[in-house]
Amino acid sequence: MSFIEVNNICKTFKVAQRKSGFKEAIKSFFKREYKYVKAIENISFSIEKGEIVGYIGPNGAGKSTTIKILSGILTPDSGTCKVNGIVPWKERKKYVKSIGVVFGQRSQLWWDIPAMDTFDLLKDVYDIEEEKYQKIKNELIKMLDIEDIVTIPVRQLSLGQRMRCEIVASLLHEPKILFLDEPTIGLDAVSKKIVRDFIKKINKEKKVTIILTTHDMADIEALAKRIVLIGKGKVLYDGSLLKLKNKYDTNKKIKIITNDKLTIKKKGVLSSKKIADGYEFVIDCKTLNVSDFLNIVTKNISIKDIEIDNESIDDIIVDLYKEYEI
Amino acid sequence: MKFYLSYFKLRFISGLQYRFAAITGVATQFFFGIVIIMVYLAFYESGDANTPMSLTELISYLWLNQIFYSLLTLEYKDREIIEMIKKGDLAYELARPKNIYFMWYFKILGQRLSMVFLRSIPFIAIILFLPAPYRLSLPASIIHFILFIITISIGIFLMTSIVAMYNVITLKTMDEKGITNIFAAVADLFSGGFVPTPFFPNFLQTIGNFLPFKYVCDLPFRIYSGNVTIQDGLFGIIIQIIWTIILVSLGYILTKKLLKRVVVQGG
Amino acid sequence: MKVYLKAISLHFKSAIEYRASFVTAFLSQIVVFFSYYFVILSLFNKFDNIKGFTLYEVLLCFAVIHFGYSFCEVFARGIDRFDKLIINGDFDRLLLRPKNVLLQVLCSDFDPIKLARFIQSLIVLVVALLNLNIEWTILKVLCLLFMLISSIVIFFSIFVISACYCFITIQGLEIRNLLMDGGKYMAQYPIGIFKKGFVIFFTVIIPYGLVNYYPLLYFTGKSNNILYMLAPIFVFLYLIPSIWLFNKGMKKYSSTGS
Numbered sequence: 070m071s072f073i074e075v076n077n078i079c080k081t082f083k084v085a086q087r088k089s090g091f092k093e094a095i096k097s098f099f100k101r102e103y104k105y106v107k108a109i110e111n112i113s114f115s116i117e118k119g120e121i122v123g124y125i126g127p128n129g130a131g132k133s134t135t136i137k138i139l140s141g142i143l144t145p146d147s148g149t150c151k152v153n154g155i156v157p158w159k160e161r162k163k164y165v166k167s168i169g170v171v172f173g174q175r176s177q178l179w180w181d182i183p184a185m186d187t188f189d190l191l192k193d194v195y196d197i198e199e200e201k202y203q204k205i206k207n208e209l210i211k212m213l214d215i216e217d218i219v220t221i222p223v224r225q226l227s228l229g230q231r232m233r234c235e236i237v238a239s240l241l242h243e244p245k246i247l248f249l250d251e252p253t254i255g256l257d258a259v260s261k262k263i264v265r266d267f268i269k270k271i272n273k274e275k276k277v278t279i280i281l282t283t284h285d286m287a288d289i290e291a292l293a294k295r296i297v298l299i300g301k302g303k304v305l306y307d308g309s310l311l312k313l314k315n316k317y318d319t320n321k322k323i324k325i326i327t328n329d330k331l332t333i334k335k336k337g338v339l340s341s342k343k344i345a346d347g348y349e350f351v352i353d354c355k356t357l358n359v360s361d362f363l364n365i366v367t368k369n370i371s372i373k374d375i376e377i378d379n380e381s382i383d384d385i386i387v388d389l390y391k392e393y394e395i
Numbered sequence: 396m397k398f399y400l401s402y403f404k405l406r407f408i409s410g411l412q413y414r415f416a417a418i419t420g421v422a423t424q425f426f427f428g429i430v431i432i433m434v435y436l437a438f439y440e441s442g443d444a445n446t447p448m449s450l451t452e453l454i455s456y457l458w459l460n461q462i463f464y465s466l467l468t469l470e471y472k473d474r475e476i477i478e479m480i481k482k483g484d485l486a487y488e489l490a491r492p493k494n495i496y497f498m499w500y501f502k503i504l505g506q507r508l509s510m511v512f513l514r515s516i517p518f519i520a521i522i523l524f525l526p527a528p529y530r531l532s533l534p535a536s537i538i539h540f541i542l543f544i545i546t547i548s549i550g551i552f553l554m555t556s557i558v559a560m561y562n563v564i565t566l567k568t569m570d571e572k573g574i575t576n577i578f579a580a581v582a583d584l585f586s587g588g589f590v591p592t593p594f595f596p597n598f599l600q601t602i603g604n605f606l607p608f609k610y611v612c613d614l615p616f617r618i619y620s621g622n623v624t625i626q627d628g629l630f631g632i633i634i635q636i637i638w639t640i641i642l643v644s645l646g647y648i649l650t651k652k653l654l655k656r657v658v659v660q661g662g
Numbered sequence: 663m664k665v666y667l668k669a670i671s672l673h674f675k676s677a678i679e680y681r682a683s684f685v686t687a688f689l690s691q692i693v694v695f696f697s698y699y700f701v702i703l704s705l706f707n708k709f710d711n712i713k714g715f716t717l718y719e720v721l722l723c724f725a726v727i728h729f730g731y732s733f734c735e736v737f738a739r740g741i742d743r744f745d746k747l748i749i750n751g752d753f754d755r756l757l758l759r760p761k762n763v764l765l766q767v768l769c770s771d772f773d774p775i776k777l778a779r780f781i782q783s784l785i786v787l788v789v790a791l792l793n794l795n796i797e798w799t800i801l802k803v804l805c806l807l808f809m810l811i812s813s814i815v816i817f818f819s820i821f822v823i824s825a826c827y828c829f830i831t832i833q834g835l836e837i838r839n840l841l842m843d844g845g846k847y848m849a850q851y852p853i854g855i856f857k858k859g860f861v862i863f864f865t866v867i868i869p870y871g872l873v874n875y876y877p878l879l880y881f882t883g884k885s886n887n888i889l890y891m892l893a894p895i896f897v898f899l900y901l902i903p904s905i906w907l908f909n910k911g912m913k914k915y916s917s918t919g920s
Contacts, residue, residue, distance in 0.1 A: 141757065141758070142757045142758070144916045161757065162761070163760070165757075165758050165760045170755075170758050172755075175751065175752075177755055181676035182672060186672055186675065187672075189668070194665055194761055194766075195760060196760075416836065419837055422837070426840060426844045427847065430847055430848055430856075431847075433855075433857065434855070437851075437855040437856075438705055438712050440713070441709060441713050441714070445708065446708060447708065570682070570683050572686070573682075573686020573687045574686050574690075576690035576693075576694070577690040577693050580693040580694045580697060581693060589700060589701050590701050590705065596704065596707050
């Protein structure tokens with residue numbers, strides 16, 4: 070039995086439909102027409118303790134529905150879901166003590182007062198003992214380097230500073246699972262790095278299981294070994310990021326810096342182009358692997374420098390979305 | 396001028412979009428009208444005190460107050476403009492080659508007229524046929540009616556100049572929840588929005604005479620019901636016009652002056 | 663309870679962050695509230711009674727109703743503005759916390775500026791009591807307490823019930839306001855002055871009458887019926903369906919996620 074076990078959950082939403090016009094407005098006041106939208110369909114996966122899983126998919130794929138079900142806010146229509154032996158929506162109070170949630174686009178901090186005050190309130194909300202609370206709080210504050218920030222009213226903080234405080238607020242009660250919903254959205258490069266490093270650290274040191282949804286593939290690359298890709302309410306891929314890359318990342322761009330003249334005609338070379346200080350090739354690794362290709366090159370010319378580019382993870386995801394037509 | 400009119404038109408049309416709000420608005424006004432009349436009826440039935448208005452005059456007054464509430468109330472501010480001022484988002488407005496005060500003026504006017512257009516016509520139709528004593532009586536005479544049409548038209552412009560003044564106050568104090576609200580509450584009180592001014596204690600009536608607020612709706616309603624003689628009505632209309640001119644010029648000058656300061660500060 | 667008190671103190675802290683505008687906003691509430699009883703004062707300037715009720719009896723009625731209403735506006739603001747909580751999605755956040763949801767909704771907002779109304783209604787209450795010739799007995803003290811508490815209870819219940827409405831839809835809230843504000847406006851006066859249909863409606867369906875009218879009759883000695891003195895207690899029954907509805911609505915919310 071895994072730590073998080075999700076089996077065939079489905080969720081359908083009823084959406085009221087209303088045509089424009091005065092008559093329609095009156096009509097819909099008494100009788101509404103509804104449309105049923107399947108948000109998620111037979112989603113299953115399991116997550117082990119201490120894993121970091123990237124939960125990705127395009128907008129409207131059903132990500133937030135799944136997260137809401139996993140965090141106990143929504144009840145699925147069918148299917149089962151157990152986290153740490155608890156059904157999230159059945160024992161809400163008990164369950165939510167074991168989870169932490171960070172919404173990148175929403176704030177749980179009080180806008181007009183320092184974050185420290187919010188922390189103190191959360192202490193009582195989660196019934197944390199004073200001593201334990203002080204210890205954890207200080208530890209987290211130190212780890213995220215926000216000693217000077219937590220005493221300033223939140224409205225005066227930058228987005229990056231605020232996000233760090235948000236994360237502390239979500240971890241005060243030492244949750245076993247942390248849901249991160251686009252935690253780096255809108256952050257600058259430095260803040261992104263701080264947040265990512267921190268997530269890695271608590272995962273490693275405190276064995277916190279992390280489920281991360283994001284549109285920023287750099288987050289995924291930095292953090293998640295495993296991804297679950299969903300689209301149109303279904304799981305499309307569940308497995309390691311590396312495997313996904315190997316499967317789809319077959320084209321490589323190789324740049325060769327040289328003064329010599331070079332022409333290569335071989336199966337597997339998809340294109341070649343003369344650039345200012347050399348040549349640029351795109352090769353298909355399935356028919357011609359990189360070392361063979363380089364062998365041919367070195368036989369013919371002397372190389373000053375080589376650059377090999379992988380197709381970016383973003384491109385892979387876009388290809389995937391295309392493939393599944395989502 | 397054409398620009399201001401099209402600004403007005405735009406506001407008017409977008410105001411017409413809120414049909415549902417209009418229906419509930421009429422329901423609210425109707426319900427409150429009945430309830431308020433019941434309170435006054437209970438007073439009138441409790442003994443013949445020295446009443447400053449006859450029951451028919453009073454009931455006409457109270458209904459007119461409900462009918463024209465959304466048009467003439469001094470309690471509501473233009474949230475959109477006030478927000479814009481508070482957030483310092485005036486840049487867009489300033490970037491337009493038109494006078495900002497008159498832009499506000501016609502915006503408010505358009506908004507208010509669209510509301511009353513939707514609400515009052517079906518409303519009047521209902522209350523003219525209510526059973527006595529709740530019925531809205533016809534105007535006291537044809538001359539009273541003509542005067543009423545004139546004075547309420549001027550009243551609309553006077554109302555707009557007062558509501559536009561709230562924007563000016565906000566521009567000056569940047570405190571829309573406090574000072575502007577106090578101003579609005581006092582204006583509303585003296586306009587007769589809560590109690591017809593003849594019911595005011597004497598000293599408050601005297602103060603009210605020197606303020607512009609009662610000329611917005613109290614005067615028109617009393618002219619309609621015949622609580623005011625034709626002579627007094629005509630005199631009132633002259634004061635109405637004077638106040639409108641004073642307030643519009645004051646608003647225009649102050650806005651210009653205050654905006655200069657805003658621009659200098661780089662707001 | 664501890665959480666609630668702490669949340670309130672934080673809300674207060676937030677509010678006074680903007681000191682100057684807090685003061686003027688407070689003042690403006692005093693002026694606005696004054697205009698409410700200005701109506702009563704002006705009318706009693708011309709009349710000496712309304713269907714046998716004197717100025718101070720009416721003011722007592724007025725004060726009791728506004729005592730409860732403004733109390734809820736200050737301390738139960740979160741429920742009053744429940745539609746906002748649903749719209750901006752903050753309600754989801756509350757479901758993630760291991761505390762009673764209704765309590766958390768209460769904690770989510772607090773409006774210290776409306777204290778201006780609360781304090782003023784207390785002043786009106788005291789003025790009314792000082793000017794009424796009451797032969798004080800223990801039962802009358804109890805009666806007054808019942809009135810005040812039941813006034814809080816009824817508005818709290820109405821707030822909760824209208825919050826439940828938001829679980830279903832957030833459209834047409836104006837109708838809710840019409841029922842609540844219209845009823846509140848009437849209950850500022852002894853409801854006995856209105857037509858019979860209204861009296862029955864506001865005794866049985868939305869029992870404003872039980873809050874101030876019937877106990878007022880006992881309190882001022884207009885009636886000796888002990889049942890009138892106990893009338894406010896029945897208002898407490900109103901809490902049961904409202905909280906039940908709220909829990910029901912919450913379950914529905916988590917299955918529809920509207």
